[in-house]
Amino acid sequence: MSDMSSHSAEERTVNTSQMKVSDTEVAIDVVGMHKWYGDFHVLRDIDLKVMRGERIVIAGPSGSGKSTLIRCMNRLEEHQQGQIIVNGVELTADLKRIDEVRREVGMVFQHFNLFPHLTILQNLTLAPIWVRGIPQAEAEATAMHYLERVKIPEQANKFPGQLSGGQQQRVAIARSLCMQPKIMLFDEPTSALDPEMVKEVLEVMISLAEEGMTMLCVTHEMGFARQVANRVIFMDQGQIIEQNDPETFFSNPQHERTKLFLSQILH
Amino acid sequence: MAVQDNLAAPPRTAFYNDPVIRGIIYQIVVAGLVVAFLAWIIFNTAQNLAAQNKSTGFGFLFETSGFGISFTLIPFDRSSYYWQAFVVGLLNTLLVAVIGIVFATMLGFVLGVARLSSNWLIARFATVYVEVIRNIPLLLQLFFWYFAVLKAMPAVRQSFELPLSIFVNQRGIIVPRPLPDAEIFWVVVAAAAALVGAIALVVWATRVRTRTGHYPVSVAQGSRFAGAIVAFLVGYLAISMLGSVVPAVSAVSFLPLIGALVLAGLSLTKYGFYGRVFIGTAIGWAVADFLLSGMFGWLPRGVIVLGAALIALGVAWTMLTSDRRPAATEGKFPLALPILIVVAIPALVYWLTGASLAFEIPVLERFNFAGGLQLVPEMVALVVGLTIYTAAFIAENVRSGIQAVSKGQTEAASSLGLREGDRLRLVVVPQAMRVIIPPLTSQYLNLTKNSSLGAAIGYPELVNVFMGTTLNQTGKAIEVIAITMLVYLTLSLTTSAFMNWYNARVALVER
Amino acid sequence: MSFSYVRDHMVEPRPAPVNTAGPIAWARRNLFATPSDSLMTILAIVLLIWAIPPIYGFVAPNFLGGDAVPPGGIVEECRLETAGACWAYISARMSFFIYGFYPAEEYWRPNLVFALGALLIVPLLIPRVPFKRTNAILFFVVYPVICFYLLNGGVLGMRPVPTEQWGGLLVTLIISLVGIICSIPIGILLALGRQSKLPIIKTLCVMFIELWRAVPLITVLFMASVMLPLFMPQGTTVDKLLRALVGVTLFSSAYLAEVVRGGLQALPRGQYEAASSLGLSYWKSMWFIILPQALKHVIPGIVNSFIALFKDTSLVSIVGIFDLLNTVQAASSDIEWSSPTQAITGYLFAGMVFWVFCFAMSRYSIWMERRLDTGHKG
Numbered sequence A: 001m002s003d004m005s006s007h008s009a010e011e012r013t014v015n016t017s018q019m020k021v022s023d024t025e026v027a028i029d030v031v032g033m034h035k036w037y038g039d040f041h042v043l044r045d046i047d048l049k050v051m052r053g054e055r056i057v058i059a060g061p062s063g064s065g066k067s068t069l070i071r072c073m074n075r076l077e078e079h080q081q082g083q084i085i086v087n088g089v090e091l092t093a094d095l096k097r098i099d100e101v102r103r104e105v106g107m108v109f110q111h112f113n114l115f116p117h118l119t120i121l122q123n124l125t126l127a128p129i130w131v132r133g134i135p136q137a138e139a140e141a142t143a144m145h146y147l148e149r150v151k152i153p154e155q156a157n158k159f160p161g162q163l164s165g166g167q168q169q170r171v172a173i174a175r176s177l178c179m180q181p182k183i184m185l186f187d188e189p190t191s192a193l194d195p196e197m198v199k200e201v202l203e204v205m206i207s208l209a210e211e212g213m214t215m216l217c218v219t220h221e222m223g224f225a226r227q228v229a230n231r232v233i234f235m236d237q238g239q240i241i242e243q244n245d246p247e248t249f250f251s252n253p254q255h256e257r258t259k260l261f262l263s264q265i266l267h
Numbered sequence B: 001m002a003v004q005d006n007l008a009a010p011p012r013t014a015f016y017n018d019p020v021i022r023g024i025i026y027q028i029v030v031a032g033l034v035v036a037f038l039a040w041i042i043f044n045t046a047q048n049l050a051a052q053n054k055s056t057g058f059g060f061l062f063e064t065s066g067f068g069i070s071f072t073l074i075p076f077d078r079s080s081y082y083w084q085a086f087v088v089g090l091l092n093t094l095l096v097a098v099i100g101i102v103f104a105t106m107l108g109f110v111l112g113v114a115r116l117s118s119n120w121l122i123a124r125f126a127t128v129y130v131e132v133i134r135n136i137p138l139l140l141q142l143f144f145w146y147f148a149v150l151k152a153m154p155a156v157r158q159s160f161e162l163p164l165s166i167f168v169n170q171r172g173i174i175v176p177r178p179l180p181d182a183e184i185f186w187v188v189v190a191a192a193a194a195l196v197g198a199i200a201l202v203v204w205a206t207r208v209r210t211r212t213g214h215y216p217v218s219v220a221q222g223s224r225f226a227g228a229i230v231a232f233l234v235g236y237l238a239i240s241m242l243g244s245v246v247p248a249v250s251a252v253s254f255l256p257l258i259g260a261l262v263l264a265g266l267s268l269t270k271y272g273f274y275g276r277v278f279i280g281t282a283i284g285w286a287v288a289d290f291l292l293s294g295m296f297g298w299l300p301r302g303v304i305v306l307g308a309a310l311i312a313l314g315v316a317w318t319m320l321t322s323d324r325r326p327a328a329t330e331g332k333f334p335l336a337l338p339i340l341i342v343v344a345i346p347a348l349v350y351w352l353t354g355a356s357l358a359f360e361i362p363v364l365e366r367f368n369f370a371g372g373l374q375l376v377p378e379m380v381a382l383v384v385g386l387t388i389y390t391a392a393f394i395a396e397n398v399r400s401g402i403q404a405v406s407k408g409q410t411e412a413a414s415s416l417g418l419r420e421g422d423r424l425r426l427v428v429v430p431q432a433m434r435v436i437i438p439p440l441t442s443q444y445l446n447l448t449k450n451s452s453l454g455a456a457i458g459y460p461e462l463v464n465v466f467m468g469t470t471l472n473q474t475g476k477a478i479e480v481i482a483i484t485m486l487v488y489l490t491l492s493l494t495t496s497a498f499m500n501w502y503n504a505r506v507a508l509v510e511r
Numbered sequence C: 001m002s003f004s005y006v007r008d009h010m011v012e013p014r015p016a017p018v019n020t021a022g023p024i025a026w027a028r029r030n031l032f033a034t035p036s037d038s039l040m041t042i043l044a045i046v047l048l049i050w051a052i053p054p055i056y057g058f059v060a061p062n063f064l065g066g067d068a069v070p071p072g073g074i075v076e077e078c079r080l081e082t083a084g085a086c087w088a089y090i091s092a093r094m095s096f097f098i099y100g101f102y103p104a105e106e107y108w109r110p111n112l113v114f115a116l117g118a119l120l121i122v123p124l125l126i127p128r129v130p131f132k133r134t135n136a137i138l139f140f141v142v143y144p145v146i147c148f149y150l151l152n153g154g155v156l157g158m159r160p161v162p163t164e165q166w167g168g169l170l171v172t173l174i175i176s177l178v179g180i181i182c183s184i185p186i187g188i189l190l191a192l193g194r195q196s197k198l199p200i201i202k203t204l205c206v207m208f209i210e211l212w213r214a215v216p217l218i219t220v221l222f223m224a225s226v227m228l229p230l231f232m233p234q235g236t237t238v239d240k241l242l243r244a245l246v247g248v249t250l251f252s253s254a255y256l257a258e259v260v261r262g263g264l265q266a267l268p269r270g271q272y273e274a275a276s277s278l279g280l281s282y283w284k285s286m287w288f289i290i291l292p293q294a295l296k297h298v299i300p301g302i303v304n305s306f307i308a309l310f311k312d313t314s315l316v317s318i319v320g321i322f323d324l325l326n327t328v329q330a331a332s333s334d335i336e337w338s339s340p341t342q343a344i345t346g347y348l349f350a351g352m353v354f355w356v357f358c359f360a361m362s363r364y365s366i367w368m369e370r371r372l373d374t375g376h377k378g
Ligand SMILES: Nc1ncnc2c1ncn2[C@@H]1O[C@H](COP(=O)(O)OP(=O)(O)O)[C@@H](O)[C@H]1O
Pocket: A037, A040, A042, A060, A061, A062, A063, A064, A065, A066, A067, A068, A069
């Protein structure tokens, strides 16, 4: 959060021309959703409609349920009440639907979660080969393409342990992209990184946004939110407190909790 | 003062303060003490031996032993030499070690996975097992199995009879003895070749699947027909087994044949799945009925059949609701073909060569069983004890190995769309095995070393035959003990060499 | 914009719906989560229903509805066809299991040894109790000496009791305690030697450690009992118990050396450098800086070695020493108490004694490990 100013100082201009948001096509629809961990009511009455092409930033204090919310969207966590419909498929206990959703939704974790026993290239081709049945050569070509996009093609044959944090996170993004997802979920992708590596990861995320990817990002990078998001959601105590376009959200927060939160992270 | 001198030359230190010289002096002193100690021992020993009129040397190995051994893998009698007794003991040690390792690995992996089961009852079950077994001395457990269980079995005349002409009594377990004829050799060769072939087929098919995105057409088609044949055979078996629960089935003699044909046909259509559900349910019913009537024999027959039916319904429900989604692009792995290869090729060779494998059935005569193969109770107790004890430790290794793979790995694999089976095969198991294998190897070594406790219950393994009988008869304490220790030392050093090699090979590359 | 939204009232936490909390939800999640889970649960329950009643019937005394003969019962009851475990036999032979052949009128001496031991070891194991150093010296140095004279007698007008008469749990405890007490200093020296930069010392230590770790304890005990007398000057006789103690100590010091080495390696390099930068000599820096820290970290490891040693002491029965297991084994051929369940009752009893000791120690070691992990500096 404190790095925000340093990044915004050298912001590159973001090409917004392609960042079109569809007004008819719904990517994710969450309706009256509740989730409990045992007796702990962690998500309360979540209503959220994400249109195709939207870039949403979710912010909020630690423990407010941000991670839990986006993890519900590819069923890493199950919800107990309400509906979650992703790409037109409602998530239930049915494994077939879960598979269908996960194939189209990529996820990037705070701690990268690369597979340490596989090379970078193998990390990238694993899912395309075994989930989509893509021939190896083709999968490798795609993988190299995405490695070039995240600017580390020369690392293809190394192991994750040999890469820096920023490089690992870029590999993790590329790994998700290799499945050619329609939606990308990011859970604090830069919070485990040293400040000088944050930028290289954010740049990759910005370029994804420019291509029109539907993105949900849990992040405290407010510079990134201002630049790319078309909507910012503020969560506290498991509920959506306020949502607005970044301009209004930062300049004119409405709810007391939002004001308090913003004053804390912006000093 | 002396400060100026420092620039020119290092200050002179007293030689006894120089760390290098000091180190050398230390070492000389220690080495001297050790040598003196050894010399003292050797001197004493020589004197003692001289006083007892004993000689030293390994010549005794080539003297006849004059004793018999109750259980040997190679021919051995009183006229055999002591070195042959050594070999007998060594082979017996290796025999129980190998059998114990195989069983302990299977039991240990099952328990280790069970400890992490999301099923509370199963996890509790495994925890209790581990906590009870590893906190009781192995020797006590061996005594329990040998004296309290196997020796408490009925006398020969009242032997328990188990299915397949297996008898249990005080003298151990008596099983039918296989009597292979000469042609069986070819069947064994064929079986080995078929196994290798099947593995090669699996590897090749997986490679092709990786390279092209689908399994080779020949394998896929072959597998369909293999599937039909397997469905026929297993279906035949299932329907025959069903006869034991539903008498009406066994009343119609040709029912299994017809049913099996229907099931085979069904397996070629898209409804093959329901055929498998039927087969699973039928076998589940028959097996449950068999087990329940063994466990609760005092219950009325109707109750048992009903209970077994409930369990069979559970099997059916499990199969029906479990994962049977079509894969994104390709069918499941064509497993039926390799299975059929492994089963059918030896069977075919058996039939073509006219080989015959007879079994000599043990028969109870006046005082003992004639024929059959007798597994001595000492060996049974040792194998059972070692297996149960070591499995508890292996289970702990397996559990911590699996736990060492972070939840994030599974989550990342899930979020990429990999299914349970692929997640385990491609992500979790390879990582867990790296953690499991080193401690697993040392458990294997422990099991081998622990097999020496067989001496306490009279199993003729190395320590018993060699350090026990041979030492007593020849009095060659030093030679015998040195040889025995050398054997274990060799096993241990080989194992640690393997471990070093393995660790170097799989070490994750880190920055 | 259409999505602009501000919450006007907060949603209060609600209890989870019945299907996610409470016993039914618990059972559904932990026992019947999937069909195969349900199947396994049912099979496990069937197994329990089958196994529990006969086991209970066997071990529970008759006043609790079982078939076992309670302590104080008579042997005729045990000989009945339907009788379960013969606890009466255990209670009748209890003093044999605890003291072996130790003369009955001298039982106060082993009892005093037990009481003193408990008095010294309990405060030693509780981290909060002060005077650790004094306590440790008392337990590791003074206590064994007192024990020896108390048990062996021959001083202060106490009648001599030769070691052949010692037995039962007493000997099991003596062997494992002496084994661990003697092997700690040897283990430390070996570990330091193995870490040393002096090649001869290092090689000697590695050879010693690897040799004893490679061979089974039973061969070591055989060696000690057969070869030790040969190694001694002519005419010396070595007590049987002493031979076993030597074997056990050699064996366990090799294992302890590896435990201590783990602790030494876990210390950050900075500690070694800080110690030598203070100008401390090798032995002083080991004694004041390195060992105190390293040893504290290997307490769980030492306790685990002790558990292993405690279980392994049962092997001395093979070289003819009457430890707990051997007294139980010997008593099981006692004609006076012969009954169909005599042997199995003895093993159950011995198993329970070993289990209680080992389980308690393993819990202690786990507790200590957690404590050290969470960084309590005591
Ligand atoms: N597996 C879990 N079991 C129980 N409680 C959990 C679990 N995961 C998270 N929680 C709790 O749920 C709340 C929300 O967590 P999370 O979604 O991770 O918050 P955020 O990502 O906003 O920091 C926290 O109070 C956390 O303690």
